[in-house]
Amino acid sequence: MEQMEKSLLTIQELKEAVHGKIVGLAENLKNFCFTSVVTDSRQVKPLSLFVPLIGEFQDGHKYIPQAIEKGASVIFVTKSVYEAENQKYMAIASDNQNVTLVVVDNNLYALQDAARVYVTKFPSLVKVAITGSSGKTTTKEIMASILRQQYNLVATEGNFNSETGLPLSVFNIRKEHEAGLFEMGMNRENEIGEIAKVFKPENAIITNIGTAHIGLLGSRENIANEKRKIFKYIDENGFAVIHAKDDFASFLAENVKGKVIYFDADIPESESGVKFVEDLGVGGTKFTIDGIEVVLKIPGSYNYLNALSCIAMAKALGISSQKIADGINQLKAPEGRSSVKACVTKKDCHGAQKKITVLEDCYNANPDSMESALKMCAGLKVEGRKIYILGDMFELGTEAVEAHSKTGASAAAANPDMIIFAGRDMENAVKAAKLAGFRNIQYFSELTEDNLKKLSLSLLDYLKDGDFIFVKASHGMHLEKILSEIIQKTEETKE
Structure with missing residues (x-):
């Protein structure tokens, strides 16, 4: 009873919320309890509700054995999967007396419905x-x-x-x-x-x-x-x-x-x-x-x-x-989102290190935020030179060419000393920046390991004390890899 009292939802609350069918022995139901909810089997801990989602390339149901091994106590099973492999799931319920299976029409919607009922508490x-x-x-x-x-x-x-x-x-x-x-x-x-x-x-x-x-x-x-x-x-x-x-x-x-x-x-x-x-x-x-x-x-x-x-x-x-x-x-910028840091670079080809300032905003990007950030950078007073490292913006569909072209023109107008563009869509930005008369450009259609090495070595040699680097792209571009290649350590966050 004590265990059931600490469960985030009772078995009846969960069943009604998700319109589910409970599969398990009487012993399973007596032990019913979950104190956390996860969709990633790697994050399962004792007394987790594991929700195996079905995606475009993955079916979380195949990780149910690992989830049980790590201590999952309640598991959603999509009805179509359960019906296709009925004997398998009946065996799972029979062999694991501390695990309750809940059969639902759709695991994602069941997760949302369970959460909705939980909030009402x-x-x-x-x-x-x-x-x-x-x-x-x-x-x-x-x-x-x-x-x-x-x-x-x-x-x-x-x-x-x-x-x-x-x-x-x-x-x-x-x-x-x-x-x-x-x-x-x-x-x-x-x-x-x-x-x-x-x-x-x-x-x-x-x-x-x-x-x-x-x-x-x-x-x-x-x-x-x-x-x-x-x-x-x-x-x-x-x-x-x-x-x-x-x-x-x-x-x-x-x-x-x-x-x-x-x-x-x-x-x-x-x-x-x-x-x-x-x-x-x-x-x-x-x-x-x-x-x-x-x-x-x-x-x-x-x-x-x-x-x-x-x-x-x-x-x-x-x-x-x-x-x-x-x-x-009391607030500090979230890591990777408009966070400003004073940094020391790794050694260049002459063994020298430089003190630079980095504005890292490479968690997300869209045309509006890119435009606003570049306008800000244009007006910044910095000790040294300005280097912009800009990567592709995702999910723009038919707007991608125009949006990246505009970014190239805006970057060229934002008083840079060098611009590094990365990503296939940024080829349009390169063309626009050159059309605007800017020439000190490096471009990499992909950030392969070789390209990353070339870029970091050339950048380390180019940088001088007091230089300012602005980095922005959609998160999937992983431009933070560039910073990890050139920065030795973070001294402090600028106040």
């Missing part, structure tokens, strides 16, 4: 969600730092914001948590709708409507229609925060039952309580909140906008200006 939780075409994770980190000043907070770890990541994230909620902050991403139609149904946020921020995933959704109008589904569960007591100058601001606000709050750098201090003081370049942005000085240590005017959205939400939730200021002042 915490009716007093203050629920906040964040989405947008760019800046979601940075905004989430800013908002989390603020909320932690007032609440015992549970929040999305990393970017677990997808159709699987969000439901896995909400299973981290515990009775001691007072607020939940979850990021919601998408790469297909209705993904926001599905995961919003899981968490049912009472308050939400949409950072912007851009062109990320336009190759999958077809148009910014379709993207906006998807993103605004995050507002569906906000009632009259909740808050919807929207960028005032977004092209789709009025569209996003349509039919919102709660209070719509707009944010922007041009909203007067008398309304927002925020006054811009100074752009600190790579050091971030200095401003005041109701007279209290704040430094957002993440550079870029677009990240200042992300902070403004969080301030608007925090004020709506009744958090004091001092706590908001404390939260922002």
Whole structure:
């Protein structure tokens, strides 16, 4: 009984949530308990619920034996798989008295349904969600730092914001948590709708409507229609925060039952309580909140906008200006996302090392965030030269050629001393940069091991003390490999 009491859901709650069929002996059911949920068999630990997903290239069901060996206590089995191999799964249930099999129509939807029911066990939780075409994770980190000043907070770890990541994230909620902050991403139609149904946020921020995933959704109008589904569960007591100058601001606000709050750098201090003081370049942005000085240590005017959205939400939730200021002042940039570091390079061919500054933003990229980042870099005052390392932006479909060409032109105009382009789509950027008159360009269609070695050796010889490197691409390009090849160690994060 004690074991069942610590289970995240009872057997009856789980069965009803997923409309499942329980397979197992009486002994299995007596031992029913799970205290964590995973979709990766390598992450299974004792008393895990293992959800074997079926993907385009992998079927998680083949890892069920490994999951059981590592201590999984509950396992979802897709109905079609169970019926095709009925004897096999009956034997698994018979041979493992501490394992309960639950047969469901669709493992992904069962995961989401179980998570949705689990969230209802915490009716007093203050629920906040964040989405947008760019800046979601940075905004989430800013908002989390603020909320932690007032609440015992549970929040999305990393970017677990997808159709699987969000439901896995909400299973981290515990009775001691007072607020939940979850990021919601998408790469297909209705993904926001599905995961919003899981968490049912009472308050939400949409950072912007851009062109990320336009190759999958077809148009910014379709993207906006998807993103605004995050507002569906906000009632009259909740808050919807929207960028005032977004092209789709009025569209996003349509039919919102709660209070719509707009944010922007041009909203007067008398309304927002925020006054811009100074752009600190790579050091971030200095401003005041109701007279209290704040430094957002993440550079870029677009990240200042992300902070403004969080301030608007925090004020709506009744958090004091001092706590908001404390939260922002304590924040450091998430690793790989607009993080600025003073670094020492490895030795060049002459045995020399150089002190350089690196702005690493190679976790994600889309045309809007790339354009904003390059504009920021153009205006940066740095001790030495500027080197931009830019890689492909994914999921742009028919927009890819135009988008990468625009990036090339923007990069050439952003006062660089050298540009390194990587990726097949970046060939269009190379052409555009050359057309704009820029010549100091290196291009690698693929970052093979040989190309990585050539690039790192030439870069080490090129760099001088005081140089500045900006790195940005979609995460799948793994441009961080370049930095690991040239950087000896990190001395400090610039404050």
